[in-house]
Amino acid sequence: MIKIQISKTLQGKIRKGYPWVFKYQVQNRILESQPENLGVIYDHNNRFLALGLWDPDADLCFRVLNLGKPREINTGFFLERLQSAKIIREELEHQGTTGYRVINGENDGLPGLVLDRYEDTLVLKLYTASWFPFLDELCELFQKEFKSRQVVLRLARNISKSFGVHSAYRDGQILVGDGNSSWVQFKENRLKFLVDVVEGQKTGFFLDQRDNRLKIREMAKDRSVLNVFSYSGGFSVYALAGGCRSVVEVDSNPFALETSLRNLKLNFPGKSFPAQNFSQKEGDAFQILAGLKSEKQFFDLVILDPPAFARNKKHKAQALVAYAKLAKAGAEVASGILFAASCSAHVPENDFYDAVYRGIGSAGIKYEEIARTGHALDHPVTFAEAFYLKSAYLKIGP
Ligand code: SAH
Numbered sequence: 001m002i003k004i005q006i007s008k009t010l011q012g013k014i015r016k017g018y019p020w021v022f023k024y025q026v027q028n029r030i031l032e033s034q035p036e037n038l039g040v041i042y043d044h045n046n047r048f049l050a051l052g053l054w055d056p057d058a059d060l061c062f063r064v065l066n067l068g069k070p071r072e073i074n075t076g077f078f079l080e081r082l083q084s085a086k087i088i089r090e091e092l093e094h095q096g097t098t099g100y101r102v103i104n105g106e107n108d109g110l111p112g113l114v115l116d117r118y119e120d121t122l123v124l125k126l127y128t129a130s131w132f133p134f135l136d137e138l139c140e141l142f143q144k145e146f147k148s149r150q151v152v153l154r155l156a157r158n159i160s161k162s163f164g165v166h167s168a169y170r171d172g173q174i175l176v177g178d179g180n181s182s183w184v185q186f187k188e189n190r191l192k193f194l195v196d197v198v199e200g201q202k203t204g205f206f207l208d209q210r211d212n213r214l215k216i217r218e219m220a221k222d223r224s225v226l227n228v229f230s231y232s233g234g235f236s237v238y239a240l241a242g243g244c245r246s247v248v249e250v251d252s253n254p255f256a257l258e259t260s261l262r263n264l265k266l267n268f269p270g271k272s273f274p275a276q277n278f279s280q281k282e283g284d285a286f287q288i289l290a291g292l293k294s295e296k297q298f299f300d301l302v303i304l305d306p307p308a309f310a311r312n313k314k315h316k317a318q319a320l321v322a323y324a325k326l327a328k329a330g331a332e333v334a335s336g337i338l339f340a341a342s343c344s345a346h347v348p349e350n351d352f353y354d355a356v357y358r359g360i361g362s363a364g365i366k367y368e369e370i371a372r373t374g375h376a377l378d379h380p381v382t383f384a385e386a387f388y389l390k391s392a393y394l395k396i397g398p
Pocket of ligand 1: 209283
């Protein structure tokens with residue numbers, strides 16, 4: 001096992017639950033003789049502090065698996081973590097939800113590993129190649145615990161492909177199952193959705209917005225809805241289920257818009273949607289919002305759920321400018337409620353809200369905050385850096 005030395009300050013942080021060590025924080029020279037996927041940290045008194053995943057090729061080179069006392073990392077360890085994670089999510093099934101996050105990485109004790117369930121398909125997304133040597137063991141466990149039909153592997157964009165024989169893994173690989181179709185149907189609050197677990201964004205669906213979609217359903221009755229960054233139509237289906245008058249979707253991705261139509265048909269079979277009740281606009285959200293404004297079109301409920309505007313710390317300032325600009329453009333076509341969300345981990349909560357208010361204020365539009373929301377129960381957060389999802393519901397106008 002690789003032995004890692006770090007500063008006393010970082011030792012203290014890790015003792016309190018912070019789970020990461022970056023390469024520049026490693027104080028000893030580590031010989032890269034053979035691939036090794038586990039590392040250990042002893043404190044300045046040479047007492048065991050933490051055991052974790054070691055990834056020699058990544059900037060984020062160490063992720064804590066176990067704190068405080070040494071443990072063998074084996075099936076028993078993984079099973080324990082998986083079962084604790086399952087208990088937290090049990091109530092979702094009773095609410096008619098078969099698509100949810102089973103393991104939220106570090107926050108469920110399995111760092112750099114996300115496991116999403118879509119009915120009897122599991123999608124395993126890895127953020128570090130240090131998991132590769134454990135994959136067979138994990139798949140066996142997942143199948144036993146979930147009786148899953150297939151397990152699909154998704155790899156984070158910047159994952160390094162080390163670990164010798166294990167380096168053959170690729171994004172979208174079917175680890176278990178026949179791989180006949182990448183389309184899977186699941187339920188969320190008894191509504192039905194189709195996901196492409198191989199080609200879809202993230203693991204196929206934005207499971208983290210489930211609670212907000214439910215809120216939108218509750219406030220949609222008789223309203224006209226503008227769903228900006230609609231992806232596969234999650235918010236639209238909920239709004240229609242809540243009895244909204246009409247939905248206009250905006251997204252730049254034709255594949256997403258097409259999937260949204262399929263989800264619409266799946267939930268409302270036989271129902272026709274004339275253009276005044278449902279339409280889609282393909283293109284850049286900022287341009288389309290500007291066009292709607294110049295046409296003096298207004299919507300009772302505007303949903304703004306963009307992709308992450310800040311992919312790293314360096315992009316924070318420009319992301320805040322974009323959030324402000326978007327909120328302004330959204331408020332300019334809103335005549336009732338504006339919902340604004342951010343999924344950028346590098347944009348702190350209060351900075352985001354300030355940007356939204358600055359944007360709306362700059363257009364001279366009055367607003368009142370109705371609610372703020374954060375993470376759903378299947379996306380628990382155990383350390384500050386893991387908090388990424390924030391959103392506000394605002395009443396627009398006098
Ligand atoms: N609200 C969605 C998730 C949104 S994901 C849900 O609940 O499922 C972000 C979406 O924004 C993606 O579908 C992506 O295609 C779209 N997108 C990214 N940049 C865009 C832009 N400039 N204009 C319009 N859509 C964009």
